Amino acid sequence: MRSHCVPALSSQYAAPALPGSRGSLTEVELTSIEGRLEQGIRFGRIAAVCIRGRSTSVAAFRPGATFAFVRWTSNNYGIVHSSIAIVTAVAAGQPYARLPFIRPGGDILLRVDEWPKVQLVLNAIDAVDAAGIDPCDAAPDHWRHVGIRVAAGMPFRPYNADRHAAWLRRRAIEA
Numbered sequence: 001m002r003s004h005c006v007p008a009l010s011s012q013y014a015a016p017a018l019p020g021s022r023g024s025l026t027e028v029e030l031t032s033i034e035g036r037l038e039q040g041i042r043f044g045r046i047a048a049v050c051i052r053g054r055s056t057s058v059a060a061f062r063p064g065a066t067f068a069f070v071r072w073t074s075n076n077y078g079i080v081h082s083s084i085a086i087v088t089a090v091a092a093g094q095p096y097a098r099l100p101f102i103r104p105g106g107d108i109l110l111r112v113d114e115w116p117k118v119q120l121v122l123n124a125i126d127a128v129d130a131a132g133i134d135p136c137d138a139a140p141d142h143w144r145h146v147g148i149r150v151a152a153g154m155p156f157r158p159y160n161a162d163r164h165a166a167w168l169r170r171r172a173i174e175a
Helices: 115-130 140-151 161-174
Strands: 004-007 026-033 037-043 048-051 056-061 066-075 078-088 097-099 102-113
Touching: 037 115, 066 115, 078 115, 078 140, 102 115, 102 140, 115 140, 140 161
Parallel strands: none
Antiparallel strands: 004 048, 026 037, 026 056, 026 102, 037 066, 048 056, 066 078, 078 102, 097 102
């Protein structure tokens, strides 16, 4: 079966889809097998999507884009593995960490395994959304903080408009 690649729907984030050529895009393999396996994007600005088959596709992200990749696997007895990673796509030549199903890899801001911890991270993402902030625009330090605190079994600070404004000011100064 041939791949079918299309740019993302939003022209603001669209990138040319070049089958067989990754360029500097970070690719994430997405799979959905009902009741057995789910690999999906929870948030992020997708630049292009390549449909590889009925249950498989590849989402591509531009350098600097932050996204959340959620995976779970189950069998007849329930969920056997779940994980979430919040990653920033890197430009060609920048250092990166390798992650399963993410090519070549990225800057890992958060990585959590086990459903109760994954659920806490999903709640943190929902809280950022509820504050009126797009999770992919939130400060990378917030996602690192959430990952560290969840892994340690401790509560994390909420992300709000004041923290986001401070992040935007800091980013403007660093630019």
